[in-house]
Amino acid sequence: MPNITLKGKVIITGEIEAVTGLHIGGAAAGLDIGGIDNPIIRHPVTREPYIPGSSLRGKMRSLLDRHFGNDVNKFIQRREPVVRVHECETEDAYATCAVCQIFGVTPGDQRRQWTQLKPTRLLVRDVMLAKGHEATERLRRAKTDLPFTEVKWEAVIDRITSAAVPRQNERVPAGAVFAPLELVYSLYDLNGTGCQADIDWLQHVFKAMELLEDDYVGGYGSRGAGKIAFTNVTVTFKSHDYYQGTGTVLMLDQNRKIGELQPSRYAQSIQQAVGGTQ
Amino acid sequence: MPAFSTYRLTFRSPLHIGERGVGLEVTRIHLPADTLFSAICSAWRQLYGVDALRRDVLDWFTDSDSLPFFLSSAFPFAGAVRFFPKPLARLSTVNVSDDDYKAFKRVRFVSEQLFTAIVGGGEITFTKEHCINGEVAWVTEDEKEQLKDWTDDATGDIVLWKTDVLPRVTLDRITSASQIWHFGEVMFAERAGLWFAVEFNRDHGDELKRKFEAVLRLLGDSGLGGERNAGRGLFNLGGPSDEPLPEVSNPNRFVTLSPVCPKDAAQAGALTREEAAYELMPRRGWVTSPEASNLRRKMVWMFAEGSVLMGNPQPHAGRLVNVKPDVCPHDVWRYGYAFPVGLP
């Protein structure tokens, strides 16, 4: 039986600023909020808009796939519209594929035979509107049609008649701030082989965040929506000793923008920290 | 009298407690003790290794009479108010008018004050006006006042948690076409979450409790329940506190705060005799160990929390049950010990 043990967790926290309006679609059953054609996702208890961790994580994965030129081989949906993603099919490919290591592969019968399979390294939390933040209070005071959002009318061109059909589209306005952002990246040891590769791959998480800033989250990206910026990014490391109650949280960086982060320096500090317990 | 350590989990993200295999759209509100135990075992393995998991936990449960700890399921709390499962027995000391009977049937959780009153056998009257959170939780007048900060402006109801079915999207890597699927999750209001109690066996020393709490801290950053990669089930750990649980002297029956899998047919018969009142729930799902993912566990039936079972509450009825699928390379243990609160 393989022995997979945790060496520690890198916790990346921060804020997300909506540089342009943000549209992350909610359930079609948005009828209770006034019959918007195209509502956004809201927290069911507070009814405030938020950014689902799965949206951020999915986008980060697909941007990294593109960055590495990974082939797209796995069908999630065969009927139209076809949905394909990348997932390594052999254990050898998986061993060196940062994307499948960081984001995981779906368990399958053939993968059960893999002996080098590690748990998914990265999880990403939902990000709520920043509580008490000046930007949130500004939105609250703005008294828009719907709490915290604006409704944009957009013309959709009917493909057959070429008539412009007006359509309502709900957005979180530019300037909104979401916090806390939280990404948790785990380092695992497999049968005493250490976690060096996990430490090396951490840089790709920051790369994916950078790629995401240059892309968009949610819908209507081609029309300028969904541009975000990560701000006040803080990177900490919680070692195995920390969870055991004998170590402290190691501060790697504080209140940075993406361009200011120094992944290679974090890797060095983490190596030193886990070196002591290996 | 056993001493209990109570832990509070305040969630930083929504929670998906599914019956996997039944569909992702459904979620439970509470976290059954067997699910919690499995999460603890896999975190124990991650933190201390497979051998330590066997040595510290599993071997004691399977090969000895000195069980290291007992777990309750995790139930909601908000502020200082803890909730308990509604006992499933006909409660002769609870007065329910015919008009309110349907509403009473719908209640799934009762507050600590009401649970204590029910266990103590005192006379209480049910009123629908004291039901909150969509009428699934019943509280006292005094507790309703304590919880008034959680009042939802739109409906006037006190809302401590809410379940929702949310869309999740996978995008095509080339065309950005999307596939949508749905899954259910529960979100707690601020300063609300889940609590559970542990009864530690003191013969196992302080080290056991220290390790147990380390494992809980790790789970807080790894997540409980399903959809953990999407950040589900992350929590901040509160406690331990040593709040007592209600107690009666010389009980001959009990309500369980955890699912129970009887040791054998004789124990099952004894537990269900006379005025027992119980609900059976199927425990199914997937094996979650790294070497056996994508394998379905053997299904096992357990008495649900809130079941009223016959017999002295001590020693704890139940067992660990092996739900290992035939092709799985290792045993898969499911926790099924009663967490009893005596009833008169």
Ligand SMILES: [Zn+2]
């Ligand atoms: Zn891959």
